[in-house]
Amino acid sequence: MENKRKRPQKIVVKVGSNMLTNHQNRIMDSVLQHLVWQLVQLYEEDIIPILITSGSVAAGKEAMGRELTIKDETIRRQIYSSMGQPRMMRHYYEIFQQYGIRCGQVLATKRDFSPGKHRDNMVNCYNGLIASGIVPIANEDDTVSLSMSAFSDNDELAALVAELLEADMLIFLTHKDGVYNGPPDAEHTEVLEEVKIDEKTEQYIHDKNDTKTIGRGNMSSKLKMAKKAAKHNISVHIANGTTPNVILDIVNGKQIGTKVMQN
């Protein structure tokens, strides 16, 4: 049965800040190492991986510690992401380099996805990188995005990139095992294997009680964007990015996490 599945050709993988950081909000190199190793396995099998990564604000906070005296929250985020983005890229660049594979950075604001020349320009950039064998690594350009040009979060960016590039698969990796049918840490709640795009999922989501808020998105936005992408015939999955081999297992058709699908 599994052998008859068409293997995806182009996969967008989105990783959230919470799976990249530990309880002290420090970026975990071991998580990045395993993530990149899996992307390299795909690459070696002629599957094109595109990585959407959060973590710049967390990496900037890690570097600045308590030193930052500026009080304005928006400017603080700009400073953190400005410092943290190159730190994240240095990690990724060095890990990909260990395998002799090149990666390149694509920072975007929502304006880059507006129909017309902005969108065409973005498509050209991704296609140029892919044609040159360079793995695209994207994040929002948090240093310059304003409310009207900002994505709701990187879950939205990931869905837009998957649609833009007509990806076959979109995998949201987070620090929970998938979408639970109640508060994820409560007793007796379980991961839903499937969620249909017309299913009312608000009942399951308990974002308000969540105390770990290093990122910007949450499960509501992840599900909203997952459903949006699934409508475009993209195979969409939400799973735990710290589970060993999670990306490869999903690609190989193993039941893991939550699959978001058309009705």
Ligand SMILES: Nc1ncnc2c1ncn2[C@@H]1O[C@H](COP(=O)(O)OP(=O)(O)O)[C@@H](O)[C@H]1O
């Ligand atoms: N029903 C649910 N199933 C899974 N996660 C849920 C649910 N309700 C709320 N959540 C919360 O959604 C969050 C999803 O992670 P999120 O903050 O989006 O992380 P990131 O975008 O950094 O991966 C988790 O912290 C989890 O506690």
Ligand SMILES: N[C@@H](CCC(=O)OP(=O)(O)O)C(=O)O
């Ligand atoms: N662009 C920001 C992350 C924004 C965001 O959506 O965060 P997350 O919910 O962790 O995916 C950063 O790099 O820190």
